[in-house]
Amino acid sequence: DGGITQSPKYLFRKEGQNVTLSCEQNLNHDAMYWYRQDPGQGLRLIYYSQIVNDFQKGDIAEGYSVSREKKESFPLTVTSAQKNPTAFYLCASSMAGQRTNQPQHFGDGTRLSIL
Amino acid sequence: KQEVTQIPAALSVPEGENLVLNCSFTDSAIYNLQWFRQDPGKGLTSLLLIQSSQREQTSGRLNASLDKSSGRSTLYIAASQPGDSATYLCAVMRSGGSNYKLTFGKGTLLTVNP
Numbered sequence: 001d002g003g004i005t006q007s008p009k010y011l012f013r014k015e016g017q018n019v020t021l022s023c024e025q026n027l028n029h030d031a032m033y034w035y036r037q038d039p040g041q042g043l044r045l046i047y048y049s050q051i052v053n054d055f056q057k058g059d060i061a062e063g064y065s066v067s068r069e070k071k072e073s074f075p076l077t078v079t080s081a082q083k084n085p086t087a088f089y090l091c092a093s094s095m096a097g098q099r100t101n102q103p104q105h106f107g108d109g110t111r112l113s114i115l
Numbered sequence: 116k117q118e119v120t121q122i123p124a125a126l127s128v129p130e131g132e133n134l135v136l137n138c139s140f141t142d143s144a145i146y147n148l149q150w151f152r153q154d155p156g157k158g159l160t161s162l163l164l165i166q167s168s169q170r171e172q173t174s175g176r177l178n179a180s181l182d183k184s185s186g187r188s189t190l191y192i193a194a195s196q197p198g199d200s201a202t203y204l205c206a207v208m209r210s211g212g213s214n215y216k217l218t219f220g221k222g223t224l225l226t227v228n229p
Binding site: 004006031040041042043044045048050056058090092098100101102103104105106107108109111 | 119146147149151156157158159160161164166204206208214215216217219220221222
């Protein structure tokens with residue numbers, strides 16, 4: 001079945017450590033997105049990519065980095081510069097962004113906590 | 116800056132009741148409005164997408180309407196069931212430029228009691 005796979009489901013970070021969250025999709029989608037969700041809050045966009053080897057900052061990119069070397073993969077690194085990383089992280093994908101009649105599809109998320 | 120508001124924040128109803136969830140947005144220049152469902156600890160599932168030129172979309176017991184000029188959308192759920200219990204999120208895709216980003220509301224937590 002086609003879909004989006006996020007791993008790991010749970011992740012713990014030590015002080016000063018960088019951690020990487022994985023997101024893989026087999027939907028042949030061009031666009032991929034990373035969101036952060038805090039309790040009782042809507043989703044906030046961290047980074048997005050509309051094509052391989054290109055990505056743009058979202059609304060809360062500070063302390064995060066991404067790469068898009070393959071169409072299927074869009075890993076997110078939470079760096080030590082992100083002082084409040086505890087949150088639920090969601091990856092999404094969609095057909096090319098300009099296909100505005102197509103919805104975004106989401107993975108099941110990674111919950112990141114501080115040790 | 117686009118802002119999306121969902122009212123109520125939480126709603127509890129008995130099984131079988133028809134209900135309406137509300138979503139409002141501040142900038143009417145949008146490509147589309149999307150409704151999602153989120154179960155606890157899970158990702159989002161797309162329910163309905165209404166393009167800016169459309170007035171409503173239907174899927175089974177769900178009907179979503181869009182009034183772009185007033186910046187409002189409603190999600191109508193008919194004959195609610197306990198399995199409908201979840202958080203419902205609306206999001207708008209602002210038009211103009213080439214970023215095609217979604218802005219989300221905070222959601223409505225729906226509980227349907229047997």
